[in-house]
Amino acid sequence: MSPFLYLAAIAVPSIAIALCQSMHSGLPRLRRASSDGVLIDGRYRNVAVNGGVALAAYVAGIVLLGGYLVDAGRTSRWYAPLLVLLLYDFGYYWLHRALHWRSLMRRVHWVHHRTSHPTAVDSLYLHPLETVAGLVVLLASMAAVGPLGPGAFVATAIAHSLVNVLVHANLSIPARLAWLTNHWSARHDAHHSSSGNFGTITPLWDWLFGTSARTQHA
Template identity: 30%
Template sequence: MFGHLDTAYSQLTGWLYTEALQPALYALGLMDYADDLYQWLDFAIFGLIGIVISYVVCRPLEAAMPVERWPGRGPVYTDMIYTLLARVGVLPLLAFVLLNGAQSRLDGLIADTGFVPPTLETIFPVLREYPLLALAAYVVVLDFGEYWRHRFQHRFGWWWALHSVHHAQRQMTFWTDDRNHILDDVIAALWFGALALLIGVPLGQFPVILLILRIAEAMSHANVRLSYGSVGERLIVSPRFHRVHHGVLSVGQSGKNYAVLLPVWDWIFGTADFRRDVYPETGDPDAPEGLVTGGWFRQQALGLKRLALALAGR
């Protein structure tokens, strides 16, 4: 079954590349970027698949058992723009491709010394025999890295100035996952891409891992009154678990529930709040109104302004 799906997917990407993208590159004189654009296709297609899956799963749940209902949904429509801009995977691809090129040069220098940098598969050779187990291991390690990146976003004032774009949303839905300042996205992409390269994630598995984490994040941001129970809440981040993180009393350095996929990191490092009946109002009380209800450009500009003030110590 998986072999047929892989064949069909390869045929689809091949057709899109040869019939649409390659002629456009040739006409624009950009054939030097042909290989990179072919790799981008995976990110774009998986990004669109992620949007479809997130919508099919989350939208009916939001309609059936919402935490809140709003008379107007203007801020939600802005979040949709964020999602469409982010899910094509441009930033993660750029980070992975650029870092991959840098690592190739670094590997060449290291090879001259005879030293072989360890990866997960060299440390645990059994992973080479079980691709799904290897994929799960990559997800766990990358999720651990995302937990700490998220904590740092709340810890450092300049980083919080950018991340507060995400937390300003008072109408949180599954679209809110991608509501980020573009500089914050760049840092996140470099962080994620560097860690993926460090542990040896194959390029072909990279978009699959992104798809898994993004669907999980979309679900955790959903406007749904849903808990996974006393056991499930400790296994997978739920909408209730993550909503506590977005609560008005959980901003900046006072945050809880930083995990993206696995709550075990919050449990280990003492940042978990497992109260199952808590569904707080979301938003950042200190955020200017433009950061809440402004359009994409307005929010990006305000994020830069807040970053400048933070760097200036104000």
């Protein structure tokens, strides 16, 4: 697989985080609190560590399960990444609910919930075990649908990262085409101050299993 594809998978979400963070001075956030903007000790060190952990998880997955994940000689159907992400979202919904069990919240998920109203950079502000667990769900979803062609594999990885960034962006973008980004941000921002909205990409699982929480749009 071309090294440029790997570089794209790293560069695109990194640029998205930088852009979303820079937009906070010019666009309204969905919600604010008096503590917003206060740096948490070790926040960016944690983000850097989790970026490295995510990269290592992908490399380990390709080395150990490469034949199930990606096939260099294969061209995937255009909808293959969509199937992977839908399957991932179902798996992550249940992982996320499990992370809110008292023992796992206290030992793992509390790190992410230290910020009441997250921003894009907080998409990587996690306990490293949570980063690994989320990527295990993603790689398992790829293996279930795949093996994927190189382009579909990288497209899925980029889409997953971008959604994660936009979900945490906490921005209200005044453009009709940005309705999905605004919806994602509102739902996840509400999650940080309520018990619900465990899904990421679609609210379907929260609707089906009765865990939807009220959102507040700017």
